[in-house]
Amino acid sequence: MAVTLKDVARLAGVSVKTVSNVVNGYAFVKPENRRRVEEALATTGYRPNLGARNLRRGRTGFLALMVPELNIPYFGELAGLVLTAAQKRGWAVLIEQTQGTRDRERDTLASLGPHLVDGALVHPEALEAADFPDPSGGIPLVMLGEHAVDVPIDRVAIDNVLAARTAVRHLAGLGRRRIAAIGLNAARGTSDQRMAGYRAALAERGLSYEDELVAPAEKYHRADGAAAMRALLALPTPPDAVFCFNDLLAIGALRAATECGLRIPEDVAIAGFDNNEESAFCTPTLTTIAPDKTALAEAAIDLVCRRIAGEASAPGQYIQTPFALKVRESTGG
Amino acid sequence: MAVTLKDVARLAGVSVKTVSNVVNGYAFVKPENRRRVEEALATTGYRPNLGARNLRRGRTGFLALMVPELNIPYFGELAGLVLTAAQKRGWAVLIEQTQGTRDRERDTLASLGPHLVDGALVHPEALEAADFPDPSGGIPLVMLGEHAVDVPIDRVAIDNVLAARTAVRHLAGLGRRRIAAIGLNAARGTSDQRMAGYRAALAERGLSYEDELVAPAEKYHRADGAAAMRALLALPTPPDAVFCFNDLLAIGALRAATECGLRIPEDVAIAGFDNNEESAFCTPTLTTIAPDKTALAEAAIDLVCRRIAGEASAPGQYIQTPFALKVRESTGG
Incomplete structure (x- = not known):
């Protein structure tokens, strides 16, 4: 039987409104309540009724994720985490592979638009500033990873x-x-x-x-x-x-x-x-x-959802997520 | 500049009609010509104009791929190959992760429909026959992998x-x-x-x-x-x-x-x-x-495209793809 917002609220011990705020990516939810709702969402496997929600808002309900290759475990792991973070908020995710070449990255970026998706996370390897579409006419984009491009677009990466x-x-x-x-x-x-x-x-x-x-x-x-x-x-x-x-x-x-x-x-x-x-x-x-891949995926999905909701502040935000050195046997650990 | 069918035909040394037949997944293309067109598609990175094509046909232009976890390298590799095979024919692919539990698999299957995608490849771990939607009312489905379910649905797997x-x-x-x-x-x-x-x-x-x-x-x-x-x-x-x-x-x-x-x-x-x-x-x-993962991905995409085009014969086809034993050091190879 389908899980409802009410079921999630009961399990989390919060109001239906609070669950709705978390699912829709609104800010101003107390961190403790957000944590409880996210746990309850994961436990119940709640999926919002996308069809109804999207019709109401004139949206596609899709996000795109552009990566070089799923065959590279880093991107397989990251894509899995992005899908999990997106699903919690009711988004389905299209994945596009580019092999990390500038041509394929540019073509993919050009193909993304409001007819296809509501927002996109892009992990470029070779894109240059001239390849980016005019941000005023397109969909919200968030860049992932270390390839910095001098454009006022949000980016999430480690140092x-x-x-x-x-x-x-x-x-x-x-x-x-x-x-x-x-x-x-x-x-x-x-x-x-x-x-x-x-x-x-x-x-x-x-x-x-x-x-x-x-x-x-x-x-x-x-x-x-x-x-x-x-x-x-x-x-x-x-x-x-x-x-x-x-x-x-x-x-x-x-x-x-x-x-x-x-x-x-x-x-x-x-x-x-x-x-x-x-x-x-x-x-x-x-x-x-x-790198803290979970933090990276969560921050990127959070940012693109806030941009889609028209809630984020000035564009071109840069969020730095943490990393750690793991010392193991190959260097004597 | 966008690559056209004409560019692909010129490179492959075949007619535009032949390229179109390959891109649209029609049968009756000579194997040699199909091979040349697929090489030319890969070289040029050709992407069909999805918007125009889908409007014309009343389609979404999307396929779904349901897998347990992208974090498992087998599924990361397979998903990469499925995306490549789908892109050659102009389909974009939504990926859904289920963690391989029956509940999540059933919910995902129930959420797929003609409002969302034109067809789906599903790699189940735990689904049972009762979980499958009525095939007459839904979209074409192709099952991947070893989990057999007694329903008349196409399946591609090794023995x-x-x-x-x-x-x-x-x-x-x-x-x-x-x-x-x-x-x-x-x-x-x-x-x-x-x-x-x-x-x-x-x-x-x-x-x-x-x-x-x-x-x-x-x-x-x-x-x-x-x-x-x-x-x-x-x-x-x-x-x-x-x-x-x-x-x-x-x-x-x-x-x-x-x-x-x-x-x-x-x-x-x-x-x-x-x-x-x-x-x-x-x-x-x-x-x-x-397992020959490339053969598996290609056969599954080929089959779902033919079902979508209304070209395949009786449903419930089972395609067996090859495998080999690789003997390496862990057993003295």
Whole structure:
């Protein structure tokens, strides 16, 4: 039998009006009440009657989520969290994959409009400011992730430069002196910010930047990390530590180092970025930067709902969500 | 600039009509021409003008894909392939997560209708025949995967019983006599069929079935596999091989065995099911059943498009897609 607002209110011990305020994404709900309603929504699996609500408001009831590839676990995990956060508020989500190329990202962005969706979360890798539609004529957009574009559009992300710097500081703190990086790629926003953090940490610890220690990667898949690691290990003086720009590259690097008979972390320490669930179960387990993905998904859905409701303040808001360094076996944890 | 049908036809060296037939999912296109058009569609990133096409036909332009969790790599990979196959034909895809519970699956199915989508691919874990809407009044549905329900609805899957049997035969062929299974779960269709294959292979090889060697798992996540493996290793006579009902369970089992200081495969051989990309990069690499996920996604999209176009024959078609056993280090490959 369908769950009603009344059922949710009874379970949460609040009024139907309060449940309605939470479901519709209105502000001014006491944090404690919001928490109780969200728990009750999750427990009951409540789904608003979208048809009726949308007809009343002239809306589609859909949000779009644009990501490079669902096949990359970070995006699979993030998409799952975005769907959960959206469903709690009664939105259905269209997912569009772009492979992270500027052309596909621009075409996808151009195809989104009020005929299709009421708002969109976009995780670009390569978009530039000129690719953005006129914000006054379009739907509310919220950008996710580190690829910053100079347009007055809301964005939710962790501090990527500081996160990369934190990982490399950790490697330097272990006494490593030849710290390599895997993931250089001029076509990806991810690369710029993680490179900046890498260089800043080297400078801060008095280590020189060496071109030969920076390995490019095209797709940030496991095979790219393995190939880059094999190239680094073939150097006359190989690195004693490697910072990889995502966990998939690090998993590939771990595998290549293991196949070469190296001990990790004794011979080479390895750190990743993303905290995919895989990183806590591989052998050795992987030290990585753990962005708070739940906070990121919730903040982005909250922001786009408030924009759709016409409730948010000036556009171009930047919300920074937290991250942590998880020290595991691959660096001696 | 937007890519047109004409651009695709020129690149593929075929007529515009042929491109249109492929994009609209009509049958009777020569396989060679279909291949050339699909390559040209992928190269150009062509997207049909959905708005115009749908208005003309009274359609929404959307398909729905219902899966348990995008956070499970098998579903992340499969969803990515379904989106790619759908986009080639001009459909946008709504994704719905159910956590694999019967209630959530039933509610999701009930919410899908012609007001929302033109057709749906559903990957159920727990649905029963009574949960299906009357096929005459609803939208075309195609079921994905091993959970069979006795309703006249199209389904695309590999032969799960044979696949499980193949994995267990392989373990028995290595001379292992105490072959355990991880993944028993009465609420999941996956479990029934993989158990049937496990029991059939044991019987065929003259090995007795022992209850204590069959470990339950609730969510099929890595942590469930690790917990189940620890329980099996605590038995008075632990197993010398383990067949896990998915790769995540196997990755957890690998980790637990490694933490206990066991050598894999010498002390215990481990096999999984799904061939997630992770299984080729973990240490040791994982022997697993590799379903042809691309074939599965393409066949399902093809079938739902033909149903929507009113072209398919009798309902309740069952398409079996291929699988292979990948032998890797975890069983001595």
